[in-house]
Amino acid sequence: MTGLDFSEIPLLDYSLALSAETKPQFILQLRNALMNVGFLYLSNTDSVVGPELIEELKSYIPKLFALPQDQKDKVRMANSPHFLGYSRLGSELTKGKTDNREQFDIATDHVSRWKPGDPDYYNVWGPSQYPDEDLIPGFQATMKTYLSAVSALGTHFITLIAEALSLPSDGLSRFYESPDRMQHRSKVVQYPVPTERSESDQGVGPHYDAGFLTILLQASPHPGLQVQNLSGDWIDAPPVPETFVINFGRALEFATQGIVRATSHRVLSPPVGSSSPRYSIPLFHNISLDVRVRDPKYELEFPAEILKLRDERGILSGTDSVNYSEFETQPSGMVQLMGRVKSHPDVAQRHYPALFERFFPDGLPAQGFAY
Numbered sequence: 001m002t003g004l005d006f007s008e009i010p011l012l013d014y015s016l017a018l019s020a021e022t023k024p025q026f027i028l029q030l031r032n033a034l035m036n037v038g039f040l041y042l043s044n045t046d047s048v049v050g051p052e053l054i055e056e057l058k059s060y061i062p063k064l065f066a067l068p069q070d071q072k073d074k075v076r077m078a079n080s081p082h083f084l085g086y087s088r089l090g091s092e093l094t095k096g097k098t099d100n101r102e103q104f105d106i107a108t109d110h111v112s113r114w115k116p117g118d119p120d121y122y123n124v125w126g127p128s129q130y131p132d133e134d135l136i137p138g139f140q141a142t143m144k145t146y147l148s149a150v151s152a153l154g155t156h157f158i159t160l161i162a163e164a165l166s167l168p169s170d171g172l173s174r175f176y177e178s179p180d181r182m183q184h185r186s187k188v189v190q191y192p193v194p195t196e197r198s199e200s201d202q203g204v205g206p207h208y209d210a211g212f213l214t215i216l217l218q219a220s221p222h223p224g225l226q227v228q229n230l231s232g233d234w235i236d237a238p239p240v241p242e243t244f245v246i247n248f249g250r251a252l253e254f255a256t257q258g259i260v261r262a263t264s265h266r267v268l269s270p271p272v273g274s275s276s277p278r279y280s281i282p283l284f285h286n287i288s289l290d291v292r293v294r295d296p297k298y299e300l301e302f303p304a305e306i307l308k309l310r311d312e313r314g315i316l317s318g319t320d321s322v323n324y325s326e327f328e329t330q331p332s333g334m335v336q337l338m339g340r341v342k343s344h345p346d347v348a349q350r351h352y353p354a355l356f357e358r359f360f361p362d363g364l365p366a367q368g369f370a371y
């Protein structure tokens with residue numbers, strides 16, 4: 001197969017991974033997705049994330065965005081050194097260009113471990129901000145249950161990835177602390193229908209995700225997500241009912257010496273005239289803050305068979321996406337912090353003035369305010 005020029009996203013059945021008889025088949029399919037595509041659909045995850053929970057969460061999303069603007073602003077991201085909270089439409093940048101989306105960044109429960117003298121990046125994990133309970137009763141509890149369930153799916157999926165790369169199932173555990181010491185970050189996103197022919201159809205611009213893996217719920221039936229193959233073609237990844245989309249990020253690509261593909265993707269705004277916005281909820285499953293993926297201490301030893309497959313496939317060429325090459329030299333927490341600074345300069349100016357100046361020596365860009 002010419003995996004490099006994939007033209008569709010494979011669909012894997014998670015239940016196959018749960019029985020000894022069918023697991024080898026799943027592991028082979030996962031290996032192909034990891035090495036040649038960088039994206040997959042995952043079905044039959046009911047045992048970890050129940051369909052009722054997903055429906056309940058989806059039902060809250062329109063209510064969340066319909067909250068009065070002053071109530072949304074009350075939990076604005078600029079309040080938070082952890083970059084958690086509400087961002088108004090058009091306040092986020094990807095590669096310096098404005099994204100047309102409105103969102104609440106919400107993470108799994110975690111207290112900030114930062115104390116004076118610690119590196120700044122320890123503060124990139126911390127508590128979330130939720131809208132007042134009486135305005136949207138039950139949302140907070142539902143979101144927290146969802147985040148725990150999807151994080152647990154991610155934690156199990158990491159062991160499957162290890163096996164698909166011919167490592168022992170705990171082969172990637174050095175990149176994690178115990179689950180209670182990890183924070184995984186999510187956001188509830190609304191991509192509004194453009195009201196007139198606007199200059200840009202950028203819901204979110206082309207980018208790689210940063211970490212090991214992202215678990216995405218496409219929470220409305222709209223197309224718009226697209227994935228770039230190595231010929232540069234944009235392949236549609238429309239919502240498939242009762243599946244998650246899973247994709248792999250730059251940290252995993254670096255940590256696996258290029259065996260795994262991080263794949264560039266983007267979201268187009270819904271077409272003018274659509275009757276409702278597009279909704280999605282990605283969860284970025286993090287690795288530990290202190291890991292420097294290229295540190296010899298974290299180097300993984302792969303069997304020759306896997307390295308051979310990588311070499312037969314060939315070296316991956318660059319694309320014009322945000323590239324996160326900082327993983328070469330920086331701890332993961334610092335890469336996360338730098339990414340947040342670039343996407344949310346106004347939040348950075350308030351909480352990380354020195355870093356802000358480094359990336360924006362001419363001051364705040366005209367666009368890019370979280371509030």
Ligand SMILES: O=C(O)CCC(=O)C(=O)O
Pocket residue numbers: 189204209216218225265266267280281282
């Ligand atoms: O909204 C989506 O479907 C994908 C969003 C995305 O790629 C991201 O936020 O990193």
Ligand SMILES: [Fe+2]
Pocket residue numbers: 207208209214265
């Ligand atoms: Fe993404």
